[in-house]
Amino acid sequence: MSPDPEDRALRRARWAIAAQIAVVVSLLVALAGAIAYAMLLSGQHADADRTLARTIQLGPGTTPPGCVWLFTPTAHAPSGPPPAGMPLPELNALVPASGDVHTERRSIGWMTYTIRVENHGGAVSQALFEERYQIQDRASLLFGLGVAEVLALLAALVSGRVLARRAIRPLEDALRRQRTFVADASHELRAPLTRLYTRAQLLARRASGRDAADLDQLVRGTRELGEVVEDLLLSAQACGERPSLEPVELGLLAEEAVAAEAVRAGEGRIQLAVTRERRPYLVQGVPTALRRVLSALLDNALGHTPPGGSIEVSLGVPDERHVELRVRDTGVGFPPADADRIFERFARGSDGDGRRFGLGLALVREVVTGHGGTIAAATRPGTGATFTLRLLRADPT
Numbered sequence: 297m298s299p300d301p302e303d304r305a306l307r308r309a310r311w312a313i314a315a316q317i318a319v320v321v322s323l324l325v326a327l328a329g330a331i332a333y334a335m336l337l338s339g340q341h342a343d344a345d346r347t348l349a350r351t352i353q354l355g356p357g358t359t360p361p362g363c364v365w366l367f368t369p370t371a372h373a374p375s376g377p378p379p380a381g382m383p384l385p386e387l388n389a390l391v392p393a394s395g396d397v398h399t400e401r402r403s404i405g406w407m408t409y410t411i412r413v414e415n416h417g418g419a420v421s422q423a424l425f426e427e428r429y430q431i432q433d434r435a436s437l438l439f440g441l442g443v444a445e446v447l448a449l450l451a452a453l454v455s456g457r458v459l460a461r462r463a464i465r466p467l468e469d470a471l472r473r474q475r476t477f478v479a480d481a482s483h484e485l486r487a488p489l490t491r492l493y494t495r496a497q498l499l500a501r502r503a504s505g506r507d508a509a510d511l512d513q514l515v516r517g518t519r520e521l522g523e524v525v526e527d528l529l530l531s532a533q534a535c536g537e538r539p540s541l542e543p544v545e546l547g548l549l550a551e552e553a554v555a556a557e558a559v560r561a562g563e564g565r566i567q568l569a570v571t572r573e574r575r576p577y578l579v580q581g582v583p584t585a586l587r588r589v590l591s592a593l594l595d596n597a598l599g600h601t602p603p604g605g606s607i608e609v610s611l612g613v614p615d616e617r618h619v620e621l622r623v624r625d626t627g628v629g630f631p632p633a634d635a636d637r638i639f640e641r642f643a644r645g646s647d648g649d650g651r652r653f654g655l656g657l658a659l660v661r662e663v664v665t666g667h668g669g670t671i672a673a674a675t676r677p678g679t680g681a682t683f684t685l686r687l688l689r690a691d692p693t
Contacts, residue, residue: 589660620684623683
């Protein structure tokens with residue numbers, strides 16, 4: 297049995313909170329890593345600039361630090377072959393006057409260099425710094441930040457899940473208490489409402505004239521109140537622990553539901569019939585819940601079908617895994633845009649002459665979804681509506 301909508305909503309809320317915490321932590325770690333990387337890069341560049349300035353100041357008489365080369369008009373240091381392509385004569389034109397300084401970073405081959413060019417009294421010197429070890433340091437930092445990001449994300453997901461569960465627990469307890477209250481109150485109200493309905497029926501049969509009409513209204517009102525209580529009880533059961541499923545003959549339930557509404561259909565001059573093959577239509581379900589589903593669908597059809605119309609309940613087997621039941625009427629229909637909205641609680645309109653219950657179709661969808669099935673509504677205004685119910689087949693064992 298699939299979880300009820302409230303449980304699914306709570307589960308989504310827990311995961312949403314955990315995901316949001318993980319995203320925030322990941323962004324914070326990424327921001328801290330970006331700041332650390334920027335500070336490292338700025339420090340490395342500043343260190344390279346200072347080293348090159350100091351190397352040019354000391355001149356070729358002093359051996360430069362490692363990874364540094366100095367080129368002057370008369371010599372270069374350290375002695376030995378310089379990096380390929382060094383020095384770069386075209387950079388001398390960038391420092392035409394004495395005291396001019398030019399610094400840039402350039403990639404040559406597979407390596408990046410920091411280059412400083414200075415003009416001292418017409419003599420131009422070039423110093424370059426190979427960033428081999430600086431690049432390695434940056435790569436090590438990026439690797440460490442990546443590992444930290446992954447670990448922080450995993451830790452955030454786990455801790456976020458725990459925190460989300462704790463945060464949602466009061467809401468779960470409140471929903472559980474609400475379901476218990478609705479179920480208990482509905483159970484307590486059923487017996488006195490049944491007695492009231494029975495006594496009102498007896499009085500209506502004995503009365504005559506205007507009193508009989510008033511008592512008929514009382515009977516109908518009592519029946520509607522009892523059905524609202526049944527809806528509330530079914531809603532509490534649908535949201536709480538569901539009973540185990542068993543094979544149910546859906547065709548038999550459909551015939552019983554149609555027979556129960558035959559008198560009402562006759563009074564409204566509405567043709568009501570069942571179309572089925574003489575074969576079993578076994579589904580996995582709870583008989584009382586499915587009986588209530590069929591009753592609600594027929595009540596909805598009778599309430600929206602004018603005199604002279606018709607309602608057809610048909611059963612079929614669309615594939616090997618499902619049984620399909622359709623309730624098709626020739627009533628007023630509804631706007632196609634409301635095909636999903638009519639299954640929301642208290643969203644049903646008051647058109648037609650049947651009772652108006654705001655929970656009926658919403659409970660139908662809850663029960664059907666709880667049975668692992670689907671329900672859909674189709675219509676064209678003025679030509680009627682069709683409700684298609686699809687449930688899982690049961691093995692005929």
